[in-house]
Amino acid sequence: xxxxxxxxxxxAGLPLPALERAQREMLDFEGTGMSILEHSHRGKAYEGxxxxxxxxxxxxxxxxxxxxxxxxxxxxSQQFAQVxxxxxxxxxxxxYLLTGGWSEKAYEEAGRVGTVRVAATTAKGKAYTRIPxxxxxxxxxxxxxxxMTSNNTLFGTQWHWLPEAGSVPLVAxxxxxxxxxxxDVSKYALIYAGAQKNIxxxxxxxxxxxxxxxxxxxxxxxxxxxxSTHASQNSLYHTPPTFGIYLVRNVLAYTKEIGGLDxxxxxxxxxxxxLYGAIDANPxxxxxxxxxxxxxxxxxxxxxxxxxxxxxxVAEAAKLHMVGLAGHRSTGGVRAxxxxxxxxxxxxxxxxxxxxxxxxx
Amino acid sequence: xxxxxxxxxxxAGLPLPALERAQREMLDFEGTGMSILEHSHRGKAYEGxxxxxxxxxxxxxxxxxxxxxxxxxxxxSQQFAQVxxxxxxxxxxxxYLLTGGWSEKAYEEAGRVGTVRVAATTAKGKAYTRIPxxxxxxxxxxxxxxxMTSNNTLFGTQWHWLPEAGSVPLVAxxxxxxxxxxxDVSKYALIYAGAQKNIxxxxxxxxxxxxxxxxxxxxxxxxxxxxSTHASQNSLYHTPPTFGIYLVRNVLAYTKEIGGLDxxxxxxxxxxxxLYGAIDANPxxxxxxxxxxxxxxxxxxxxxxxxxxxxxxVAEAAKLHMVGLAGHRSTGGVRAxxxxxxxxxxxxxxxxxxxxxxxxx
Numbered sequence: 001x002x003x004x005x006x007x008x009x010x011x012a013g014l015p016l017p018a019l020e021r022a023q024r025e026m027l028d029f030e031g032t033g034m035s036i037l038e039h040s041h042r043g044k045a046y047e048g049x050x051x052x053x054x055x056x057x058x059x060x061x062x063x064x065x066x067x068x069x070x071x072x073x074x075x076x077s078q079q080f081a082q083v084x085x086x087x088x089x090x091x092x093x094x095x096y097l098l099t100g101g102w103s104e105k106a107y108e109e110a111g112r113v114g115t116v117r118v119a120a121t122t123a124k125g126k127a128y129t130r131i132p133x134x135x136x137x138x139x140x141x142x143x144x145x146x147x148m149t150s151n152n153t154l155f156g157t158q159w160h161w162l163p164e165a166g167s168v169p170l171v172a173x174x175x176x177x178x179x180x181x182x183x184d185v186s187k188y189a190l191i192y193a194g195a196q197k198n199i200x201x202x203x204x205x206x207x208x209x210x211x212x213x214x215x216x217x218x219x220x221x222x223x224x225x226x227x228s229t230h231a232s233q234n235s236l237y238h239t240p241p242t243f244g245i246y247l248v249r250n251v252l253a254y255t256k257e258i259g260g261l262d263x264x265x266x267x268x269x270x271x272x273x274x275l276y277g278a279i280d281a282n283p284x285x286x287x288x289x290x291x292x293x294x295x296x297x298x299x300x301x302x303x304x305x306x307x308x309x310x311x312x313x314v315a316e317a318a319k320l321h322m323v324g325l326a327g328h329r330s331t332g333g334v335r336a337x338x339x340x341x342x343x344x345x346x347x348x349x350x351x352x353x354x355x356x357x358x359x360x361x
Numbered sequence: 362x363x364x365x366x367x368x369x370x371x372x373a374g375l376p377l378p379a380l381e382r383a384q385r386e387m388l389d390f391e392g393t394g395m396s397i398l399e400h401s402h403r404g405k406a407y408e409g410x411x412x413x414x415x416x417x418x419x420x421x422x423x424x425x426x427x428x429x430x431x432x433x434x435x436x437x438s439q440q441f442a443q444v445x446x447x448x449x450x451x452x453x454x455x456x457y458l459l460t461g462g463w464s465e466k467a468y469e470e471a472g473r474v475g476t477v478r479v480a481a482t483t484a485k486g487k488a489y490t491r492i493p494x495x496x497x498x499x500x501x502x503x504x505x506x507x508x509m510t511s512n513n514t515l516f517g518t519q520w521h522w523l524p525e526a527g528s529v530p531l532v533a534x535x536x537x538x539x540x541x542x543x544x545d546v547s548k549y550a551l552i553y554a555g556a557q558k559n560i561x562x563x564x565x566x567x568x569x570x571x572x573x574x575x576x577x578x579x580x581x582x583x584x585x586x587x588x589s590t591h592a593s594q595n596s597l598y599h600t601p602p603t604f605g606i607y608l609v610r611n612v613l614a615y616t617k618e619i620g621g622l623d624x625x626x627x628x629x630x631x632x633x634x635x636l637y638g639a640i641d642a643n644p645x646x647x648x649x650x651x652x653x654x655x656x657x658x659x660x661x662x663x664x665x666x667x668x669x670x671x672x673x674x675v676a677e678a679a680k681l682h683m684v685g686l687a688g689h690r691s692t693g694g695v696r697a698x699x700x701x702x703x704x705x706x707x708x709x710x711x712x713x714x715x716x717x718x719x720x721x722x
Contacts, residue, residue: 001389001392001393001394002394003388003389003394003395004393004394004395006395006399008399008400008401008404009401010401010600011398011399011400011401011402011600011603012399013395013399014396014398014399016388019387019388019396019398020388022387023384023387023388026380026383026384026387027364027377027380027381027384028362028364031362032362032365032684033362033363033364033365033682034364034365034367034374034684035375035380037372037375037380037562037608038367038369038372038373038374038375039369039372040369040370040371040372040685041372041563042690043369046372073434073435073436073439073564073602074434074435074439074585074599075434075599075600076599077585077598077599077600078434078435078585078599080583080585081583081584081585081586108584109583109584109585112581112582112583112584113583194600196600201398201602201603201604202402202600202601202602202603202604203434203564203565203601203602203603203604203605204564220473221473222441222442222470222473222474223442223469223470223473224435224438224439224441224442224470225442237438238435238436238437238438238439239371239372239436239438239555239557239563240563240564241434241562241563241564241602241605242372242562242563242564243562243563243564243604243605244564244602244604244605247398321394323393323395324401329403
């Protein structure tokens with residue numbers, strides 16, 4: 001079977017060389033006579049991979065020394081609870097910026113842990129078609145932290161600037177756009193991301209967090225949920241998802257090889273320009289519901305004139321090996337997720353198909 | 362490199378056919394043009410794997426219909442907290458049977474969630490060399506549950522009978538001996554196990570639990586930590602560790618192929634008989650610190666006359682491709698972990714080496 005053009009929203013495509021490396025090494029990791037899956041997490045072979053994954057991430061993002069890099073489990077959904085468990089003490093409140101379904105979930109889960117407050121929302125009925133403006137955000141200067149979701153996979157919006165939070169720690173769920181370009185980590189107090197978009201497979205969660213915040217986190221919660229527990233043991237407090245972290249290493253090593261995050265950003269911007277260009281060039285046929293300055297470079301959402309045409313579009317695309325184009329089950333429409341591993345070639349193929357489909361319809 | 366004889370305590374060896382299958386399918390899962398790693402957890406391809414893993418587990422263990430089978434994340438260490446979060450309401454207390462380092466950790470973590478009580482301990486200084494007798498266990502008939510660790514990897518002990526808990530729900534951490542034979546699931550209220558011994562890779566946690574207990578679990582905790590959340594959505598509430606569960610599927614399919622858990626038990630008993638036989642046949646040289654009726658079939662722990670000989674033993678074994686034989690860093694000594702994927706051939710090779718080493722020393 002030829003390799004599919006994978007526009008899945010996540011778990012998403014991975015760079016082919018990262019998978020080929022895993023395939024090559026599957027039965028015998030570096031001449032040890034064992035798979036990396038079979039190595040102890042306390043042994044040299046695995047520890048080398050673990051440390052390399054962390055140092056590659058530090059290098060690619062230029063993460064400052066006063067930040068921890070943690071590999072955890074449970075995905076962003078567990079972080080929705082773990083962030084307030086660590087950072088929201090009784091008597092304090094946390095601010096949430098609502099820009100879509102995931103930030104709503106983060107807000108609701110945090111409300112089961114402590115006191116939370118909506119500092120901004122761009123909800124219009126059930127939809128979110130834009131990122132708020134600074135003037136629309138009313139922050140509590142005494143908040144324990146302010147939480148944002150940097151990219152919304154359902155509605156296809158993305159923050160292209162950072163809210164001014166003063167001295168309040170900025171916490172970002174970057175699950176769906178972490179590493180889409182070089183982020184200025186120093187602007188954030190804590191970043192978390194499920195790996196299954198740009199970083200690796202599902203089952204690994206990356207947390208990058210200011211050391212003082214982690215060290216001063218709440219101690220009245222179980223050990224396993226304290227960031228400080230994992231930080232003090234280099235994410236080896238308990239058995240980590242070793243193969244997942246190995247794959248993260250493979251993806252990061254490949255990312256470095258192709259030129260790092262500057263090259264990644266160049267490709268992502270080109271992909272976005274191609275797709276939004278095709279949409280804007282056919283305004284009578286394609287409709288992008290998102291405000292232009294809030295458009296996502298990771299999830300390009302658009303509508304066709306009818307739901308029936310949308311279904312046909314997705315079905316015909318599938319015959320050309322383009323998969324994952326149906327919009328989220330809650331929103332409908334078409335969604336092309338163009339994470340880092342989606343090639344420019346794949347996007348060109350999709351654009352050609354879009355133009356052809358519009359002409360024929 | 363020839364395939365190593367892997368006596369790791371976990372992550373441990375996996376059946377070669379399960380790994381070979383993963384290698385074959387790594388770039389193209391069932392003609393889809395994508396790796397299983399790249400498939401959406403909401404798509405048919407992955408859902409087929411997910412459901413097959415669950416139904417294979419149900420079949421192999423003959424799990425009754427009134428039990429849920431869940432695939433979670435975070436390992437046993439997260440279950441140490443998650444069990445009391447779900448099952449230990451305020452005003453109640455839970456009983457813990459201490460038989461080693463892991464049950465101590467489970468007890469301590471539960472104490473950070475609610476009220477806990479030691480119902481039995483076989484600690485002798487820092488060591489645990491046996492399982493308690495029923496007469497030594499003082500259960501609280503009003504306890505929310507009683508917690509046991511079915512096998513202790515550090516000290517090499519294993520329960521070969523079940524404590525009589527009356528109507529109190531029995532919760533078992535079976536991380537290190539789940540599936541070593543057919544368990545009578547109906548005797549337990551809840552079983553949990555990190556996958557990285559007998560079931561698959563690290564990063565997947567299996568929970569088998571009575572439906573009434575799960576459905577009636579505490580609701581004053583975050584959604585993500587409620588068993589009921591995952592039960593109601595077939596472990597697809599959030600993105601599961603898809604590749605880990607795929608590998609679990611591969612291991613379970615292989616387990617069924619070789620004859621199911623009866624055959625697995627036969628092999629494990631033969632492996633245990635070979636190793637303990639070699640130890641007992643050389644009582645002047647090898648010493649098994651564990652009481653005979655508490656000996657583990659998963660982790661065979663023994664000492665040599667001196668620590669220096671133990672070091673030489675481990676080093677010489679490594680030259681013969683036998684890895685993972687050093688005892689836990691907290692206990693020292695020698696430990697051969699003989700999980701399901703360790704072949705009788707590997708154990709024979711180890712026994713031959715033991716006999717040879719004893720003769721030469």
